[in-house]
């Protein structure tokens with residue numbers, strides 16, 4: 154595959170790649186609207202990215218721009234090293250401050266096509282306690298196949314967050330991690346699936362918190378968790 158760099162010019166790429174980038178930008182812009190719509194973010198505090206099909210590139214929002222302004226043409230195109238290419242947006246328009254973390258995930262998890270990060274309230278509260286969300290709901294078994302784990306504490310700015318996400322997801326086999334004292338990161342085969350996982354993380358974080366207020370939690374047997382997850386991933390919905 155082509156080696157893309159910060160010097161890559163989008164308009165000089167093959168038409169098929171430009172078309173794939175345009176379609177990805179449209180999807181990522183629309184998916185960002187799902188974050189406020191589902192109550193997952195305040196102000197600009199969350200981001201969605203998606204891998205460009207057929208190219209070692211991904212699309213992510215610009216940093217600190219309000220969700221209402223996130224039109225497809227403002228979505229930033231990055232290499233898998235996290236460098237912005239000459240994508241037609243102003244040079245001063247920086248990609249999300251979490252770009253390095255998203256890029257690390259794409260470089261190390263070929264099966265991942267979408268990444269989402271939010272600071273949604275209940276999930277982030279569990280992050281603040283560095284406490285995994287136990288698999289005590291069928292919804293958790295369905296979507297996550299087990300407890301939602303805690304990742305390490307990591308500072309923003311280098312590969313630390315990405316490494317923490319990948320190491321934790323590899324160890325647990327899930328699609329969500331609560332980074333310690335930070336918040337949830339979710340992944341999926343595409344951006345839509347990663348956004349869905351972010352919505353589900355927040356919902357189960359809230360429900361399990363409420364359940365715990367009522368009394369002790371009751372575990373689900375491991376075999377039942379596996380059966381629920383298999384049915385949901387392979388039978389549920391439209392095939």
Ligand SMILES: O=C(CO)[C@@H](O)[C@H](O)COP(=O)(O)O
Nearest residue numbers: 197198199200216217249250
């Ligand atoms: O946690 C942080 C920054 O500390 C980020 O997740 C922001 O909350 C969203 O940043 P941008 O995507 O707008 O750069």
